[in-house]
Amino acid sequence: MSKNKILIVDDDDDIRHLLKYNLEKSGFITNIAANGLECIEMIKSYNPDLILLDVMMPGMDGIEVCERIKSDPQNKNILICFLTARNEDYSQIAGLEAGGDDYVSKPIKPKVLLSRINAILRRKSNENPKEVKNGIQINYEKYVVLKNGEEVQLPKKEFELLSLLHSKPNFVFRREQILNHVWGTDIVVGDRTIDVHIRKLREKLGVHHIVTVKGIGYKYIT
Amino acid sequence: MSKNKILIVDDDDDIRHLLKYNLEKSGFITNIAANGLECIEMIKSYNPDLILLDVMMPGMDGIEVCERIKSDPQNKNILICFLTARNEDYSQIAGLEAGGDDYVSKPIKPKVLLSRINAILRRKSNENPKEVKNGIQINYEKYVVLKNGEEVQLPKKEFELLSLLHSKPNFVFRREQILNHVWGTDIVVGDRTIDVHIRKLREKLGVHHIVTVKGIGYKYIT
DNA sequence: CAATTTTATACACATGTTATTCACAATTAA
DNA sequence: TTAATTGTGAATAACATGTGTATAAAATTG
Numbered sequence: 251m252s253k254n255k256i257l258i259v260d261d262d263d264d265i266r267h268l269l270k271y272n273l274e275k276s277g278f279i280t281n282i283a284a285n286g287l288e289c290i291e292m293i294k295s296y297n298p299d300l301i302l303l304d305v306m307m308p309g310m311d312g313i314e315v316c317e318r319i320k321s322d323p324q325n326k327n328i329l330i331c332f333l334t335a336r337n338e339d340y341s342q343i344a345g346l347e348a349g350g351d352d353y354v355s356k357p358i359k360p361k362v363l364l365s366r367i368n369a370i371l372r373r374k375s376n377e378n379p380k381e382v383k384n385g386i387q388i389n390y391e392k393y394v395v396l397k398n399g400e401e402v403q404l405p406k407k408e409f410e411l412l413s414l415l416h417s418k419p420n421f422v423f424r425r426e427q428i429l430n431h432v433w434g435t436d437i438v439v440g441d442r443t444i445d446v447h448i449r450k451l452r453e454k455l456g457v458h459h460i461v462t463v464k465g466i467g468y469k470y471i472t
Numbered sequence: 473m474s475k476n477k478i479l480i481v482d483d484d485d486d487i488r489h490l491l492k493y494n495l496e497k498s499g500f501i502t503n504i505a506a507n508g509l510e511c512i513e514m515i516k517s518y519n520p521d522l523i524l525l526d527v528m529m530p531g532m533d534g535i536e537v538c539e540r541i542k543s544d545p546q547n548k549n550i551l552i553c554f555l556t557a558r559n560e561d562y563s564q565i566a567g568l569e570a571g572g573d574d575y576v577s578k579p580i581k582p583k584v585l586l587s588r589i590n591a592i593l594r595r596k597s598n599e600n601p602k603e604v605k606n607g608i609q610i611n612y613e614k615y616v617v618l619k620n621g622e623e624v625q626l627p628k629k630e631f632e633l634l635s636l637l638h639s640k641p642n643f644v645f646r647r648e649q650i651l652n653h654v655w656g657t658d659i660v661v662g663d664r665t666i667d668v669h670i671r672k673l674r675e676k677l678g679v680h681h682i683v684t685v686k687g688i689g690y691k692y693i694t
Numbered sequence: 695c696a697a698t699t700t701t702a703t704a705c706a707c708a709t710g711t712t713a714t715t716c717a718c719a720a721t722t723a724a
Numbered sequence: 725t726t727a728a729t730t731g732t733g734a735a736t737a738a739c740a741t742g743t744g745t746a747t748a749a750a751a752t753t754g
Contacts, residue, residue, distance in 0.1 A: 405700075405701050405702080406701080406702090407701080407702065408701090408702095420613065420614045421613045421614070422613065422614060422615045426577070430577070435556075435577070439702090439703065439704090440703065440704055440705075441740095442703085442704070442705075442741085442742090442743095443702080443703060443704080445740095445741060445742065445743085446702085446703075446704090446742090446743085447702085447703095448741095448742090449742070449743070450701095462740095462741070462742090463615045463625075464627060464628070464710095464711065464712075464739095464740060464741075465627065465628035465711095465712080465739090465740070466615055466628065469614065469615070627711075627712055627713085628712080628713095629712075629713065630712090661713085661714070661715090662714065662715055662716080664714080664715070664716075664730085664731090664732095665713075665714060665715080667730060667731065667732085668713080668714070668715090668731090668732085669713085669714095670730095670731090671731070671732070672712095684729095684730070684731090686721085686722065686723075686728090686729065686730070687722095687723085687728085687729070
């Protein structure tokens, strides 16, 4: 698992750098933004996994920043953790929290923050376990396959077929199972269809990843 | 190895009894439940090894029943095999399948069901890698045989034949039994067919693993 | 919305594998 | 020894899969 990138957004310079220091010491890659605008501009280039977002900021407040971020489907897998001051109104945050994120109250205790961050990331990584298997990594959200780090765009059916096989490495999927999962039960396709898609995958990923088990089906090997 | 207990859960009375009849004929102990609630109530007292669980049922559907069962750590070694109708949505089953179970599509052919059940049970009994029997180990998921740790790919019939013999080391299977299990009861093959397959296995695994019992059949020795 | 490109499927045929048969040799048990 | 049974080599049948190409369907683009 590669290091997680965290974007710290707070108008207070001291807090920014305190957090940066602590998080980097714990192995995260960090970057900082002083306000909502900077944050939004930075997302594209920095592509953080998680944003620590101060709620109370001059100009655009954290809630609004969050809404803007989440409104772009491209960012739907970016996690947001609010930093809230004591006495802050939690009602709005509560709503967002239902979306899966979290918040930490100031004053921030590094240990608390850290465990909170780890919890969020763990939750997230459980959601879509994208381990690398045999040089092939699948990103279900971006709908893209990484072959030795290099992005390979696969058409829908090929992607789904690979996902299935990849989800259980070394497990032999019967042709019937493959049909049911990738094509669905009500669709009838010729019996060469699976083979053709397997061929395409082998062309794109290299022949050695998918192994035929004659009379049964196919398996993705590690 | 004691007889395996199977709990059959389906709302259709005919199917329940058809399955019960077939499975008992094949040597399983069975019990039936007509819906999810009955099933769950029955688990504690009956303690099945495997549950055949219809997906589409009035009230609680099979998926939910499964989730409930699996949520209790006590039941974690109960196997679940879904019975699915054509046109059923497999997306949820896919996830559960990753847990190690399987499914059979309706209309259920007794022979398919039986071989599926046996595969699941074998897979299971193979899970905790106990002693290797005479240097030969079978991996039912990968559909390979490990000969001193080295993978050997066997064709379907050879694999099934070996699986059968291997499942009960030192037990002599009569030729008739072998035919029934590997070839099925309605298929007629010449009387040299078994021998030929045995020969192939001996070639691939070494002659000393399978012993002929003249006039009776064969056994896999440890 | 028509043109174009991409993706999905079909199909015929090549290829390779697996299953089976058969004639006959070897073995074994009585 | 003999009759039954099993082992074996080689031929063939049956089958499953790979592949080139055609076509259909879907998505994209101007």
